Amino acid sequence: MNSAVISALANDPVNNTDQKSIIDSIINENRTRPGATMVILNEVQSQIGFISESMQSYIAQTLRVPVSTIHGVVSFYSFFTTQPRGKHTIKFCMGTACYVGGTPQLIEKAKQALGIDMGQTTPDGKITLEVCRCVGACSQAPVIVVDDETLGRVKPSKFPQVVRQCQE
Amino acid sequence: MKYFRSHILVCKDPDCIHKGAHEVMDALQDELVAEGLINEIQVLETSRIGNCWNGPEMMVYPEGIHYTNLTVDDIPYLVEEHFLKGRIATRFVEPEKSVKDEELGAPKSKEIRVVLRNCGKIDPENIEDYIAEDGYAALGKALTEMSPTQVIETVLASGLRGRGGAGFPAARKWSFVAAKQGSDKFLICNADEGDPGAFMNRRVLESDPHAVLEGMIIAAYAAGIKQGYIYCRAEYPIAVKTLNIAINQARAMGLLGKDILGSGFDFDLEVRMGAGAFVCGEETALMASIEGKRGEPRPRPPFPADSGLWGKPSNVNNVETYANVPQIILKGADWYASMGNEKSKGTKTFAIAGDVNNTGLIEVPFGISLREIVFDVCGGIKDGKQFKAIQTGGPMGGCLPASQLDLPMDYESMTAAGSMMGSGGLIVMDEDTCMVDIARFFMEFTQDESCGKCTPCRVGTRRILEILNRICEGKGRHGDIETLELLCKEIKSTSLCGLGQGAPTPVESTLKHFREEYEAHIFQKKCPAKVCKSLISYEIQPDICTGCTVCSRNCPVEAINGERRQAHKIDPDVCVRCGICMQVCNFNAIIVN
Numbered sequence: 001m002n003s004a005v006i007s008a009l010a011n012d013p014v015n016n017t018d019q020k021s022i023i024d025s026i027i028n029e030n031r032t033r034p035g036a037t038m039v040i041l042n043e044v045q046s047q048i049g050f051i052s053e054s055m056q057s058y059i060a061q062t063l064r065v066p067v068s069t070i071h072g073v074v075s076f077y078s079f080f081t082t083q084p085r086g087k088h089t090i091k092f093c094m095g096t097a098c099y100v101g102g103t104p105q106l107i108e109k110a111k112q113a114l115g116i117d118m119g120q121t122t123p124d125g126k127i128t129l130e131v132c133r134c135v136g137a138c139s140q141a142p143v144i145v146v147d148d149e150t151l152g153r154v155k156p157s158k159f160p161q162v163v164r165q166c167q168e
Numbered sequence: 169m170k171y172f173r174s175h176i177l178v179c180k181d182p183d184c185i186h187k188g189a190h191e192v193m194d195a196l197q198d199e200l201v202a203e204g205l206i207n208e209i210q211v212l213e214t215s216r217i218g219n220c221w222n223g224p225e226m227m228v229y230p231e232g233i234h235y236t237n238l239t240v241d242d243i244p245y246l247v248e249e250h251f252l253k254g255r256i257a258t259r260f261v262e263p264e265k266s267v268k269d270e271e272l273g274a275p276k277s278k279e280i281r282v283v284l285r286n287c288g289k290i291d292p293e294n295i296e297d298y299i300a301e302d303g304y305a306a307l308g309k310a311l312t313e314m315s316p317t318q319v320i321e322t323v324l325a326s327g328l329r330g331r332g333g334a335g336f337p338a339a340r341k342w343s344f345v346a347a348k349q350g351s352d353k354f355l356i357c358n359a360d361e362g363d364p365g366a367f368m369n370r371r372v373l374e375s376d377p378h379a380v381l382e383g384m385i386i387a388a389y390a391a392g393i394k395q396g397y398i399y400c401r402a403e404y405p406i407a408v409k410t411l412n413i414a415i416n417q418a419r420a421m422g423l424l425g426k427d428i429l430g431s432g433f434d435f436d437l438e439v440r441m442g443a444g445a446f447v448c449g450e451e452t453a454l455m456a457s458i459e460g461k462r463g464e465p466r467p468r469p470p471f472p473a474d475s476g477l478w479g480k481p482s483n484v485n486n487v488e489t490y491a492n493v494p495q496i497i498l499k500g501a502d503w504y505a506s507m508g509n510e511k512s513k514g515t516k517t518f519a520i521a522g523d524v525n526n527t528g529l530i531e532v533p534f535g536i537s538l539r540e541i542v543f544d545v546c547g548g549i550k551d552g553k554q555f556k557a558i559q560t561g562g563p564m565g566g567c568l569p570a571s572q573l574d575l576p577m578d579y580e581s582m583t584a585a586g587s588m589m590g591s592g593g594l595i596v597m598d599e600d601t602c603m604v605d606i607a608r609f610f611m612e613f614t615q616d617e618s619c620g621k622c623t624p625c626r627v628g629t630r631r632i633l634e635i636l637n638r639i640c641e642g643k644g645r646h647g648d649i650e651t652l653e654l655l656c657k658e659i660k661s662t663s664l665c666g667l668g669q670g671a672p673t674p675v676e677s678t679l680k681h682f683r684e685e686y687e688a689h690i691f692q693k694k695c696p697a698k699v700c701k702s703l704i705s706y707e708i709q710p711d712i713c714t715g716c717t718v719c720s721r722n723c724p725v726e727a728i729n730g731e732r733r734q735a736h737k738i739d740p741d742v743c744v745r746c747g748i749c750m751q752v753c754n755f756n757a758i759i760v761n
Contacts, residue, residue: 034478035460036460037460038458041443072461078443079402079442096522096559096563096609096610100521100595104746108746109724112725132444133444133446134365136361136404138366139528156748156751156752
């Protein structure tokens with residue numbers, strides 16, 4: 001194994017006592033529920049922030065199901081990510097109203113301001129840019145979602161301010 | 169019991185106490201004693217009445233006047249004005265809330281609110297607010313006065329049809345499940361409202377969750393079901409939170425769980441969250457997702473009523489369908505059936521987005537014309553522009569032109585016109601919208617959300633998207649339109665689920681009604697609406713440009729050059745045609761060619 005793989009493994013939540021105990025308690029709380037896989041993965045994603053390959057193997061082992069089953073579910077749903085995200089995530093709504101209302105322009109501006117593409121994280125690990133499906137705030141198009149907060153009527157000129165707040 | 173002509177409720181929330189609520193209340197009582205009014209007016213303590221940031225505050229009944237920002241020194245004046253002279257002391261009345269409910273607001277003309285009746289009026293996190301609005305009265309009536317068969321008959325007679333889009337009579341589905349033996353049956357609420365531009369269900373779940381719960385409990389009683397699931401999409405975290413609060417409150421009051429209202433009927437509910445997959449709005453995919461699997465649809469039959477969740481008989485209805493049920497039970501089938509037209513009864517909520525003056529949510533009776541919706545309810549097209557098309561039914565629906573505006577809004581008419589009812593997203597487009605680009609946008613969406621299980625949908629949508637991309641880039645060829653038509657037909661007839669079968673509709677309908685736009689893109693290499701980037705260019709008119717530099721500062725690719733106070737120029741080779749410069753220009757100096 002090369003050093004990058006070793007360091008990625010060393011930093012993986014399954015090798016971190018605190019994070020592993022979070023995963024364990026999520027599994028233990030939910031494993032007897034019918035259809036537990038989705039519930040567990042949803043919780044792990046929201047509390048740990050991503051579901052790496054070794055986490056998938058660990059969950060599969062504990063639940064006694066094939067890793068392929070877990071990986072199949074993780075790769076199917078867009079909310080599950082296998083890589084850690086930045087500290088803050090900025091999502092651009094690509095619903096129809098937002099698309100017509102100027103999300104494409106906003107995305108141009110964001111890419112230029114941060115020098116990264118959609119789906120990427122800034123080198124300092126602070127901000128991840130993503131597009132997302134309609135968040136249902138269509139009357140305020142165009143909409144962006146910064147972490148859990150929905151911001152409406154965002155103009156390209158307002159975007160740098162959003163970035164500054166994330167960087168603080 | 170002693171009678172009082174007036175009651176004063178003083179807020180004794182910690183915030184208000186901190187600001188002197190105790191002192192204000194003491195002063196108030198002293199003043200009432202001094203004026204000899206203490207036997208006519210009662211002073212009571214209460215919990216939070218406003219938001220306390222402008223406390224101390226109080227409420228005066230029966231008038232219902234809300235006084236805020238009070239101090240001890242204000243009390244003599246207030247008592248004299250209000251209780252001796254009978255005039256409202258306007259100085260302390262909180263001004264009308266400036267926060268406007270942009271989604272809903274007051275009912276507009278021609279609206280009838282059944283499902284949205286409580287939205288914005290009650291506190292969704294307080295079950296007592298819902299009960300005060302006749303909440304759970306229908307449940308009581310159903311459980312104590314009606315048999316399950318009577319409930320089914322009433323809802324059947326009301327004409328309530330599935331609001332998820334397909335329009336199947338709701339109570340007929342219940343009767344299928346009711347006919348199944350055994351107690352292992354499931355009731356599912358489809359709250360996976362994935363259509364872009366549709367947010368009716370989100371609003372109901374966030375503002376009136378108990379109406380959905382009550383509808384579900386009644387449906388479960390009718391179909392003899394003990395366990396229910398609400399499948400809510402992960403994009404709606406607030407709805408999930410509100411639902412969980414509502415479920416816990418209902419459980420604490422004995423409205424969920426064992427022996428509901430002492431009737432011997434057991435039913436419990438759980439919220440399950442999706443994880444961002446549009447196809448999970450399809451009922452078989454949704455059930456696979458609840459089971460913890462990849463949300464892939466499967467062929468029907470078997471229908472969920474025969475083999476649903478975990479292979480057991482299951483009933484799936486949409487949020488809005490359930491939210492209608494309590495009102496039908498309470499007010500009767502005839503009342504409900506009196507709204508709407510012959511085949512589509514009752515009301516329907518729509519989320520209006522796009523280029524109309526009033527965007528947001530509306531609820532109108534079925535049978536209303538599209539014209540009435542666009543011009544009467546929604547106040548017409550923004551900025552005095554021309555109506556071009558209305559898109560109904562979400563990404564699986566079609567675009568209807570001005571010539572179809574007099575169509576009545578109901579399930580059959582929409583399908584006959586080559587669109588569909590869908591869950592209720594309506595997007596109104598003005599003359600500046602390129603129909604080819606819109607078809608491309610929807611295709612991009614369905615192509616991306618196709619689960620990949622069946623080939624026509626997985627490969628076919630990709631092929632359509634490639635052709636549309638080419639047309640928008642000005643590289644359209646002879647025969648493209650015919651290929652599109654063929655692909656649409658094939659995908660429609662051979663796909664497994666509603667996603668694939670509906671995916672070609674936006675292309676088909678725009679080809680039908682806006683064929684000349686496709687032809688302009690392909691043969692003249694022109695985008696009539698000036699939207700498609702490869703077919704347009706931006707230009708600064710030198711005689712209007714003041715050289716204010718706002719465009720060059722906002723240009724994401726630094727394509728605009730020019731000295732301050734001198735006319736600027738756009739370098740067409742660098743320009744990505746994002747249109748930001750045109751948006752920010754204060755002098756309308758930038759034009760599109």
